[in-house]
Amino acid sequence: MSRHYKKIVNIISFRTLLIVVLLVTGLLQFxxxxxxxxxxxxxxxxxxxxxxTIRSVKTVEDTMKTEQDxxxxxxxxxxxxxxxxxxxxxxxxxxNSIFEIVSDFRKELKSKNEVVTENQVNQLRSKLKEIxxxxxxxxxxxxxxxxxxxxxxxxxxSATKLIADLIETILSExxxxxxxxxxxxxxxxxxxxxxxxDESILNAIIVIARAAIxxxxxxxxxxxxxxxxxxxxxxxxxxxxxxxxIVSEGELVNREVYRQLELLGLLNNDTTLKPVIGLxxxxxxxxxxxxxxxxxxxxxxxKRRNIVFVTAIVYSMSIIVMKILSQLIHQFDETITxxxxxxxxxxxxRLLANERxxxxxxxxxxxxxxxxxxxxxxxxxxxxxxLYIIFGGLASIFFMRNxxxxxxxxxxxxxxxxxxxxxxxxxxxxSQSDYGLSELVFYAVAxxxxxxxxxxxxxxxxxxxxxxxxxxxTMKLIELSNPNHPLLKKLLTETPGTYHHSVMVANLAEAACxxxxxxxxxxRVGCYYHDLGKTRRxxxxxxxxxxxxxxxxxxxxxxxxxxxIAHTTDGAELLQQYKMPKEIIDIALQHHGTSTLKYFxxxxxxxxxxxxxxxxxxxxxxPQTKESAVISIADSVEAAVRSMKQPNAEKIQKLVHxxxxxxxxxxxxxxxxxxxxELKKIEEVLCETLNGIFHSRIEYxxxxx
Numbered sequence: 031m032s033r034h035y036k037k038i039v040n041i042i043s044f045r046t047l048l049i050v051v052l053l054v055t056g057l058l059q060f061x062x063x064x065x066x067x068x069x070x071x072x073x074x075x076x077x078x079x080x081x082x083t084i085r086s087v088k089t090v091e092d093t094m095k096t097e098q099d100x101x102x103x104x105x106x107x108x109x110x111x112x113x114x115x116x117x118x119x120x121x122x123x124x125x126n127s128i129f130e131i132v133s134d135f136r137k138e139l140k141s142k143n144e145v146v147t148e149n150q151v152n153q154l155r156s157k158l159k160e161i162x163x164x165x166x167x168x169x170x171x172x173x174x175x176x177x178x179x180x181x182x183x184x185x186x187x188s189a190t191k192l193i194a195d196l197i198e199t200i201l202s203e204x205x206x207x208x209x210x211x212x213x214x215x216x217x218x219x220x221x222x223x224x225x226x227x228d229e230s231i232l233n234a235i236i237v238i239a240r241a242a243i244x245x246x247x248x249x250x251x252x253x254x255x256x257x258x259x260x261x262x263x264x265x266x267x268x269x270x271x272x273x274x275x276i277v278s279e280g281e282l283v284n285r286e287v288y289r290q291l292e293l294l295g296l297l298n299n300d301t302t303l304k305p306v307i308g309l310x311x312x313x314x315x316x317x318x319x320x321x322x323x324x325x326x327x328x329x330x331x332x333k334r335r336n337i338v339f340v341t342a343i344v345y346s347m348s349i350i351v352m353k354i355l356s357q358l359i360h361q362f363d364e365t366i367t368x369x370x371x372x373x374x375x376x377x378x379x380r381l382l383a384n385e386r387x388x389x390x391x392x393x394x395x396x397x398x399x400x401x402x403x404x405x406x407x408x409x410x411x412x413x414x415x416x417l418y419i420i421f422g423g424l425a426s427i428f429f430m431r432n433x434x435x436x437x438x439x440x441x442x443x444x445x446x447x448x449x450x451x452x453x454x455x456x457x458x459x460x461s462q463s464d465y466g467l468s469e470l471v472f473y474a475v476a477x478x479x480x481x482x483x484x485x486x487x488x489x490x491x492x493x494x495x496x497x498x499x500x501x502x503x504t505m506k507l508i509e510l511s512n513p514n515h516p517l518l519k520k521l522l523t524e525t526p527g528t529y530h531h532s533v534m535v536a537n538l539a540e541a542a543c544x545x546x547x548x549x550x551x552x553x554r555v556g557c558y559y560h561d562l563g564k565t566r567r568x569x570x571x572x573x574x575x576x577x578x579x580x581x582x583x584x585x586x587x588x589x590x591x592x593x594x595i596a597h598t599t600d601g602a603e604l605l606q607q608y609k610m611p612k613e614i615i616d617i618a619l620q621h622h623g624t625s626t627l628k629y630f631x632x633x634x635x636x637x638x639x640x641x642x643x644x645x646x647x648x649x650x651x652x653p654q655t656k657e658s659a660v661i662s663i664a665d666s667v668e669a670a671v672r673s674m675k676q677p678n679a680e681k682i683q684k685l686v687h688x689x690x691x692x693x694x695x696x697x698x699x700x701x702x703x704x705x706x707x708e709l710k711k712i713e714e715v716l717c718e719t720l721n722g723i724f725h726s727r728i729e730y731x732x733x734x735x
Contacts (some may be wrong), residue, residue, distance in 0.1 A: 625693075
């Protein structure tokens, strides 16, 4: 990144920068995906010819048609009626009660020898009042009541028996409310046709008979309502299915077809904002997860900024690739979305950032792909491609955890290809469709191509992203660890002792860093280059003094200290000339911190000179990272143990402990976030590793010959 760009980035707070980057990324994603969620609409009017075959893009319930079907089912339900056998007995008893009242009153009048007058008629009406008021049909005129009081007893008896028989006969059959009138007319007709009825009381008898006829079969509302409810429930909702043809090309768009198009939102005048709002919610959710991930990250600020930028760019690039591929879907019969490089974004973020960011990007990319590759006949997301990306991405994460060389990345691509093919096999089997040999070959090639493209594009894009954002990726570290690198060749040929020392320190530092969760690979590569400055004056460093002559013996201690101290800045300058990553340069500068060359300081004191202790101290800075702190310890420990006579576990443990305590007391670790617990763990790992290197050997007996 340019100086001006760095200045601007450094002025803005990390949270503000993160919000701006995620906002720009979200807006780009929104506009790229907007066309995929809006769908296709048609400018069609009712009673026009369809310009093309139109299919349903989703499954929806046709509520209007469903309600019509349920109403039809309800209308077809036969009402449930209950026949009451006791009705005939009750109605016969009612008619008999009337005649009994009449008979009793007639006897009373005879006993008193009273003549039937209007007063007696009113008395009879009064006696019948309780019955007549409960029966609306039972209305007698005065003449009818008078006839009942004046007729012969035999006529009353005959009428009573006739009516009882007729009522019992007619009411023995089911009679519904709508049939009552006809049954009343029927009983009246039979009475008029009878020869046993006195003409004077005919009308009164007809009134009693008609009033006695009521319905014997009543509607069971509860049972009927239950049957109606059951009938409506049994009607399945009418659905318009995804992919269903609504109207074929050239057919007339009638009212029903137009209504279905309107229901599906396929008309231009029915566009809705719901999918757009839904897309906005999805993107806000995705960006929120990214915000939480980077906001809570413990990585140093500058590196975190770079990771934010590179993650946003890789994610946006994935969306652009999806958009291009989604435009080509309809031009092929096969599902060409399986050509999408499933692990591309995951691999790049894993190598340039970290595993957590790679996992999140995998899930977010899969969700976005489900929208971008939506073909109109899936529910909301195209789940097959979403799962395809998730499985491919996660497979790459699992098999990239221990990358030590470029061939390991190719192995990861091979695994991704296998996972892709396995998933495609699952997809083809679950779709329950028949596929020809050519189609099966296409899908197999698509799965392999997806995996290989993921690796090839990762390898191609990685250097550009590394250089653009100054990110030291795993692949870059692997490249720098190659012994054929010019600087390592220089170190080996000009300072073989230092080279051997650097390799030993690298083994110690890597093991210690991995034990405390730091970057072991960065520590190893940093160790390879940390003493590169010694190549300027190789003979002044004891590990390169093969002849046994020490040039420091003839130099004043100040000059010796200057030469030794200069190897940190000399190494940094040489690394900068070769445009090495900043992290490696920092390790070269920081691995001695601001510690003091005690040997030469003591030598100067013995000579009785005035001493400026700063002359005998490294310029620093102190270790800024855990990796630098571990290397500073491992560097001192390796040199000290190598010079120890007959090292054993106890001696090594005491030495390592004293070196670490010395660094702590000198406040060398004040500017990095290494804890006392981690220092204890570093001590244990270094002792364990050194014991393995400097273990005691069996003394073989000498040959007497």
